[in-house]
Amino acid sequence: MGEVEVPPFFLCPISLDIMKDPVTVSTGITYDRESIEKWIFSEKNSACPVTKQVISDSDLTPNITIRRLIQSWCTLNASYGIERFPTPKPPINKAQMAKLLRDAKSPQLQMKCLKELRSLASESETNKRCMEAAGAVEFLASIINNTNESSVSEESEDGFDLKKASDEALSILYYLELSEAGLKSLSGQNGEFIESLTQIMQRGNFESRTYSVLLLKSIFEVANPMQLMSFKPELFVQLVQVLKDQISHKATKDALKLLINVCPWGRNRVKTVEAGAVRELIDLLLEAHEKRDCEMILVVLDQLCQCAEGRAELLNHGAGLAIVSKKILRVSKMATERAVRILVFVSKFSATPSVLQEMLNLGVVAKLCLVLQVDCGSKTQERAREILKLHAKAWKNSACITYDRESIEHWLFKFEGDNMICPVAKQALSKDSDLTPNHTLRRLIQAWCITNASMGIGRIPTPKPPLSKFHVLNLVKGLWVPKLQLKTLEKLEVLAMENERNMKYMVEAGVVKAMVTFIIASYKKKETTGLEEALKCDWDNKVTVKNHAVLLLKTITGKADSGVLERLKLEFFERIIQVLREGISQQGIKAALQVLLDACPWERNRIMMVETGAVFQLIELELGSPENRTTELILGVLFHLCSCADGRAQLLSHAGGIAVITKENSESFSGSR
The missing domain is CATH 1.25.10.10 (Leucine-rich Repeat Variant)
Known part of the structure; x- marks a missing residue:
């Protein structure tokens, strides 16, 4: 804005920007409408940001005087590049909203009115609250309920498209970001609205199914325990189908949150298991990469494994125990805690000889031993210790074989075939097996070498610790520092050539992606797929x-x-x-x-x-x-x-x-x- 000084009373106390639509709250302070609406309605604050007094009335009064002063000031300073703010569109009032809702009851005008309602909801928080106060929530819910009750699949007698109206009403309800009272009114319709959403999840398009899940999540957060215990099995079937179809990442996350909220109540765990949730959750966990996704899936599995049906489904899935144990110490403390809890339920209540042998073969027992040695929470360690004590007799004869790192890494990472066998114990191994340094044995070997030095035996030096993800990530940062690029590339090449473990760790740490990005950036081309760039080779023409x-x-x-x-x-x-x-x-x-x-x-x-x-x-x-x-x-x-x-x-x-x-x-x- 050049050298122009903006009058301080033109600035919003929240955003510190010039107010486009100044409004005054009950405490007498003027704010920009967008900022104060976000403060009151979205962030649920009841105190005035400036005076700290309670805002007794959520109605916002337009400050027309300040707005006109700001517009005049902008016009006077137009030569400095300051544009005049247009006069804002006033929010809808209760009388206008009531008329719009009356018009929407006419089949001929309903779609037009619904689109106008959606437009109003997107304009401001004030409009949303006005719509809710005028009874829009009940009206929109009635459209959805009537459509699902109707035997007409496409159009009514007068040609009105019921399904389109229902989809539009559903999207408006989602965008309204309903208050707790509005959500409770939806949940308190004798389950009719929840049943309608269940039918939409079954028959609707991807967008409508997503809105249904998001609305159900919000409704269940304010529902009372009696409502949470009375859901029909079909609801859980459709939620599991949403997880299976993965219609959107947000819908999947909200479906998981929804299951977390409802599973503890009544027979909801059994209903969820009978809907096929355990199998779908394990399949999701096999593909999950985001920390939060893994945590939520494990929380739901933890709840489902508290019933016999859930544990049976987990054990019946070929990857059930394997993927749960794999997430221990790999995702977060919370994920480790939940995974160990699942293993506690299995080992306490479903530990048949074949299950115990499978836990041994999959490395679950070794993972639990490792939990005792690292900082992952006292409760988690206590649970791991409990499992090991509980089945100590069954596992006491299991061999804990020690190998030279180079030999076993070559065996693990170069061995072809899905069923790898431990060379000594003949037990199944996984390519993801963790290798725990045996410091005690290494020190004994070094001491023995020193004792027998006179026999020509040289002392074996302490090996360099294996590469860590943290070290690789720090090293990759050097690719973007011009002075460190060549040195970083040389280090990465040396590490990759050292051993199989380093190569595996570098891939997991994202070195491949970083190198591709670096190569593309080196050629400085605006549009590229990454494949053509690799062949240009104008880079020193090597x-x-x-x-x-x-x-x-x-x-x-x-x-x-x-x-x-x-x-x-x-x-x-x-x-x-x-x-x-x-x-x-x-x-x-x-x-x-x-x-x-x-x-x-x-x-x-x-x-x-x-x-x-x-x-x-x-x-x-x-x-x-x-x-x-x-x-x-x-x-x-x-x-x-x-x-x-x-x-x-x-x-x-x-x-x-x-x-x-x-x-x-x-x-x-x-x-x-």
């Missing part, structure tokens, strides 16, 4: 870099889904063909051919390959008498490219095109003879 890039692309395209491969650009294929033209290395050529082969199934990609001269280059490459595997790849790509007219034309226009194909056929025939 052949090694280009070779690494095409090898990496081979791995990426081999694992990429169809969505990625369908969006490849012309530049991508130009770079791949350039690699073939330059012949950077035999390994690089094979990788480039494999990339083309992976992308060939899509017609759009074949056309772009032909446009970049792929057919000519492949023929030239084959005329150079490459090794057998390279020839197989070349012919595989040519086979795909010749499925389009331009590809066949390019093959025929090359003097050696037919000759190459004929040569390979004749050699294949003579070889078979």
Whole structure:
């Protein structure tokens, strides 16, 4: 605003910005409407921010005098770039709202009125409160209830679309952000409204189902215990279906919160289990990456495992015990506490010999031992100790085998096959098995080495501690500091080459994503998919870099889904063909051919390959008498490219095109003879 000084009484005491719509509260202080509405209605504050006195009346009086002064001041200072604020639209009053609700009862006007109600609700908090006070909540709920009671699926007799009206009413109820009184009025309709929302979750579209879950969560937070104990099984079936369909992340989170609130009451745990919740929760936990998601899923599982039916479902799922124990010490203290609680219920009430053996095989027992050694809360440690004491006899003969880190890491991370077996105990191992340093044995070995030094035995140095996620994250930060970039890259390369464990930890810590981001940023291109950039190699023009890039692309395209491969650009294929033209290395050529082969199934990609001269280059490459595997790849790509007219034309226009194909056929025939 240049050198203009804004009069202090033009500023809102909350936002400290010039007021666009000044209003005065009952304490006599003027605020900008948006700021004070947020303070009173959204943040639920009842005291005036300036005077600290109670705001006795939530009605806000427009301060027209101040508003006109501000507008005049803006006009006078227009030369300084200050724009005049337009006169704000006044909030709706009770009389206008009552008329709008009356009009909305007419089928011919209902959709128009509902859209106007939604627009008003989005304008200001005052409008929301006015709508609620005028009876909009009951009216909107009646539309939803009547639609679900009606036997008409699409339209009423006069052509009015009931379903659209119901969906619109539902969205308005959500955007109203109802007060506690409004929510209680919805929950107190003898369960009719909750039953209507249940039907919407069953038959509605994704948006309506999401709104239903969000509304149910808010309603259940203010419902009384008797209401919480009287829900029908169908409600839980539909909530589980929402979790299964994953219609939106917010809907999933709110469905979990809703189950957390209702499961402790009455027979809700059993109803939830019978609806198939345990299986869906375990499947969600297998895919969950966010800390809060894992915590909520474990809280619900904890509640469900307090009944026999829940524990039975957990044990019947192939990944039940495994995923619960995996989350111990990997997510948060809360997640660890809940996971251990689940194991307590299983070990106390469902511990058959086969279950105890499974806990041993999956490493659950080892995880519980580790809980005793780390700081994860005294109650959690007490529960872990309780489990171990309870089944000490069953587990006392289990071997705790110690290996050299390099050997067991090679066994764990390089061993192929799903059922890995401990080399000594012959028990099942997981690729995610935690390796606990045996400091006692290491010190005994070092002491023995010193004692026998005269026999020519050298003392084994104390090994460098394994890489930690914290260390990797700190190291990655150096990628964005110009002076540290080269040093950081060298350190990361050394760590990756040290052992298998480091590579696994670096992947888990997000090094791959950081390196991709760094590579893209290094080429400073505005629009990129990340794949084309890797082949530009203008960066010092190093052949090694280009070779690494095409090898990496081979791995990426081999694992990429169809969505990625369908969006490849012309530049991508130009770079791949350039690699073939330059012949950077035999390994690089094979990788480039494999990339083309992976992308060939899509017609759009074949056309772009032909446009970049792929057919000519492949023929030239084959005329150079490459090794057998390279020839197989070349012919595989040519086979795909010749499925389009331009590809066949390019093959025929090359003097050696037919000759190459004929040569390979004749050699294949003579070889078979």
